[in-house]
Amino acid sequence: MVKEELLIEEQEERQLGSVKVPLCVGFREGPVLLEEEGAVKLPLCRGSGEGLLEEEEGGKWNVEEEKKRRKCKNVIEEIAEKLKSEVVEEVVKIEAAKDIRKLVRKSSSSGKTRSRFAAAGVIPPLVHMLHPSSSSSSSLLAREAALLALLNLASRNERNKIRIVASGAIPPLVELLKFQHDNLKELATAAILTLSAAATNKPTIAASGVGPLLVQILSSGTVQGRVDSVTALHNLSTSKEDPKLVLDARSVFPLMNLLKDCKKYSKFAEKTTALLEILSNSEEGRDAITNAEGGILTLVETVEDGSLVSTEHAVGALLSLCQSSRDKYRELILKEGAIPGLLRLTAEGTPQAQERARALLDLLRDSPAENRFSSSTLERIVYDFAAQVDGTDKAAETAKRLLQDMVHRSMELSMSHLQLRASSCTPSKVQSV
Known part of the structure; x- marks a missing residue:
């Protein structure tokens, strides 16, 4: 049940290519209003009586909205006080964290609600709840409730993402990735993914030692955990930071297995091939790609069947192999039937993919370099x-x-x-x- 709720709230950041559609928007009933003056909305209409009637209705609507706003503000402040209190029992804080998730999900203006919760100071105590107070079941429930609340606050809110990391969330999240509890580990992976979407957070997360743990999840995690791990690694590896902080050759095998089993034109394949292209720039990464079962063949198939983005990354990885040692990789690439896909890519790929395909075709030709025609x-x-x-x-x-x-x-x-x-x-x- 918890997993389903998280996927509903977080699917726009976690699922590949999905679009979240809200269940309701909260349309205002009544006449269409075209002008505003102060707090009262005035319609552009003819007739002496109609304007006053609609002005009165608009005023009543504003009063009701103000009542709702004040009530929501009071509820947020009450929840914040429970979380910040040092004398409140843990079970009360757990319920307060759950209430945050409920209010954000039910709010017709979830963006404002997230900002109001952050302004009320709920983020530091929620981060504190991530630290284990004991190994009891209530402690596990506290960490789970805090994780779900933080995920809801971070969703589609750049400031809250930065606030959460600044409050010290990364170290306890890294510890949760080591935890032998599938649900908490999956939630922690989702949190790393969500927080790594903010550029300001990437150096802190990359330097935390999270990379090897995400790579481990690629092999042994749940399906959702592996998907989130790939996206988190992609967020961190494509930043200005050194990709070696989060990626090493050990990730090639699980990435290649995931690429084999997914649709080559999917968003997931685009992120996976981007990581493999980065890994192909090191000798260890190239050796791992060659030693992976069907590794070069999988890249060739992606060149043939992938999207514009994934074909660009796949041909980039193959080119990196061949440029590093033509004698070593030329026959390996040729025997997988790469020529047709490369020829097609010279006409149909992105400008960079076309350039890479031409360069690789030049390297794959039989004739010596000085006698070869360029594409x-x-x-x-x-x-x-x-x-x-x-x-x-x-x-x-x-x-x-x-x-x-x-x-x-x-x-x-x-x-x-x-x-x-x-x-x-x-x-x-x-x-x-």
Whole structure:
């Protein structure tokens, strides 16, 4: 039940490509008001009686709203006092933390409610509740309630994310990642993910030693935990900080397994391939990619079937391998049938993916470097030929068609090799993500 509530509140930050739709918005009933003057909303309408009537209704509406606002403020202050008190029992603080989650979720203006709770000073005592007071069940409940409250306060609120980290939340969260309690570990992973979305927090989180623990969750965590771990690692590794603080070659195997099992055009694949490209820049990372079962093949398949972003990262990783040692990696990449996907990428990828694909094709050719045509030279030759056949007005269109025909012909020539490789591979069962 707790897990479902968290996913409802946090899915816009945690789920890949999802969009949160609120259950209700709280539309105001009554006439459409076009102008405001002071606290009373005045409609633009004709007739002496209608304007006064609508002004009176607007005034009543404002009074009701003011009553609701004051009531909400009083409730927030009461909750804050319970959390900050040193004489209140732990069970009362647990209920107060739960009330924060309930109020934020039910509020028609959740953004303002989050800010009001923070202004009331609830964040420091909630962070304090993350520290273990004992190993009792009530202590576990206190940490769980505090985590859920903090997650709700941090959601879609940059200031609260920064306040939570500034209040010292990272050390107890790191300890919770080591905890042998699946639900708390998953919530702590979600919290690291949420807090790492704020650029100001990234140096503190990256330096906390959280990287190896997130990598461990990639292999042994729950499905949601692994998804959150990838996104958190992506947040931290793509910042200005040294990615080695959170990433090392040990993450290649679990990342590659996750990439095998996901849709190559998904947002999850985009983040996973981004991490693999970063890892391909080190010798240890390249060795791990090569030694991973089906590692190079998985990158080739991503080049063929991925989104614009994931294909760019996948070809970047392959290029990094081949540039580091052409003699070592050229045959390994060629035998996985990379040419058709690379040729297509030169025409259909992002500008950077096209450039990388051309560079990799140059490295994969048989001829010595000094005698090889660059891919841009090949395109100029095709363009010149098209201009002679159809004239300069239609040359670009004809050249593109000729290049596409070359890709198609290359794919046909490679088909027998691909079928032979497929027939020699025995499919294995892997856990789906």
